[in-house]
Amino acid sequence: xxxxxxxxxxxxxxxxxxxxxxxxxxxxxxxxxxxxxxxxxxxxxxxxxxxxxxxxxxxxxxxxxxxxxxxxxxxxxxxxxxxxxxxxxxxxxxxxxxxxxxxxxxxxxxxxxxxxxxxxxxxxxxxxxxxxxxxxxxxxxxxxxxxxxxxx
Numbered sequence: 001x002x003x004x005x006x007x008x009x010x011x012x013x014x015x016x017x018x019x020x021x022x023x024x025x026x027x028x029x030x031x032x033x034x035x036x037x038x039x040x041x042x043x044x045x046x047x048x049x050x051x052x053x054x055x056x057x058x059x060x061x062x063x064x065x066x067x068x069x070x071x072x073x074x075x076x077x078x079x080x081x082x083x084x085x086x087x088x089x090x091x092x093x094x095x096x097x098x099x100x101x102x103x104x105x106x107x108x109x110x111x112x113x114x115x116x117x118x119x120x121x122x123x124x125x126x127x128x129x130x131x132x133x134x135x136x137x138x139x140x141x142x143x144x145x146x147x148x149x150x151x152x
Contacts, residue, residue, distance in 0.1 A: 003053055003054045003114060004051065004052060004053040004054070004114070005051075005052050005113075005114065006049055006050070006051055006052070007020070007022065007049070007050045007052055008022070008048065008049065009021055009022040009029065009046075009048075009049075009050045010022075010029040010030055010032075010033045010046065010047045010048065010050070011044075011045040011046045011047075011050045011061040011063075011087060011089070012033050012036050012037065012042040012043060012044055012045060012087075013042060013043045013045060013084055013087045014036060014040055014041075014042040014043075014134075014135075014138065015138065016088075017087075017088070017090040017091060017138055017141065018045065018061055018087030018088050018089040018090055018091070019036070019042070019089075019090070019091045019093060019134060019138070020050065020061060020089050020091070020092045020093065020118070021033060021093050021095060022092065022093070022094050022095065023094060023095030023096070023097070023125070024095075024097060026097075027095040027096070027097055027125060028095050028125025028126060029047075029048075029095060029125075030047055030048070030071055030072050030073065030074070031073075031074065031125065032093075032095070032125045032130060032131075032134075033047060033071060034071060034073055035130070035131055036131060036134070037071075037081060039131060040131060040135070043082065043083065043084045044069065044071055044081045044082070044083045044084070045061055045062070045063055045083060045084050045085075045086065045087045046061060046062065046063035046064070046067065046083075047063075047067065047070060047071045047072060048067065048072065049063075049064055049067060050062070050063070051063070051064060052089070052113060052114065053114070054113075054114040054115065054116060057116065058088045058116070059088065059089045059113050059114060059116050059118055060086050060087070060088060060089070061086065061087050061088075061089050062085060062086045063083065063085070068083055068085075069081055069082065069083040089113070089118055090118070090119065090138070090141050091118070091119055091120070091121070091134070091137055091138060091141055092111045092113075092118045092119065092120040092121075093120075093121055093123050093134060093137075094111075094120060094121070094122050094123070095122075095123055095124070095125045096122050096123070096124055098124070099124040099126075099127065101122070101124075102122055102123070102124060103122075106121075106122065109121065109122070119137070119140070119141050121133070121134075121137050
């Protein structure tokens with residue numbers, strides 16, 4: 001089994017937790033990353049292509065050097081942002097194209113990456129509450145400790 005791979009996804013960091021955004025082209029990966037960066041003080045790691053490797057029982061996501069700090073913003077083009085070189089992926093957000101595909105009371109989901117399980121949620125990116133749902137999901141991720149006074 002290989003200890004690395006490339007994913008068609010976007011990766012941001014919020015409160016030291018890497019959030020991997022995946023979904024079909026046009027599902028809202030980059031747009032949701034933009035909202036997390038601008039509204040929640042998340043940091044960009046990678047947009048469109050995420051290099052993933054296994055390191056010391058953690059799943060680490062990185063950006064390809066030629067794409068570092070670049071976020072595709074529909075209607076604006078490529079926008080440069082400060083970025084973080086790598087992040088431990090703690091939450092996988094799978095973006096669905098229709099809100100009706102979401103279960104009202106889903107069972108806990110995980111995704112296996114390089115032999116390690118990552119907590120996973122399905123989300124409709126165009127919902128007004130999408131950012132709040134990501135923040136709430138982070139609170140449920142095993143090992144994530146959030147100080148009561150911090151805001152996501």
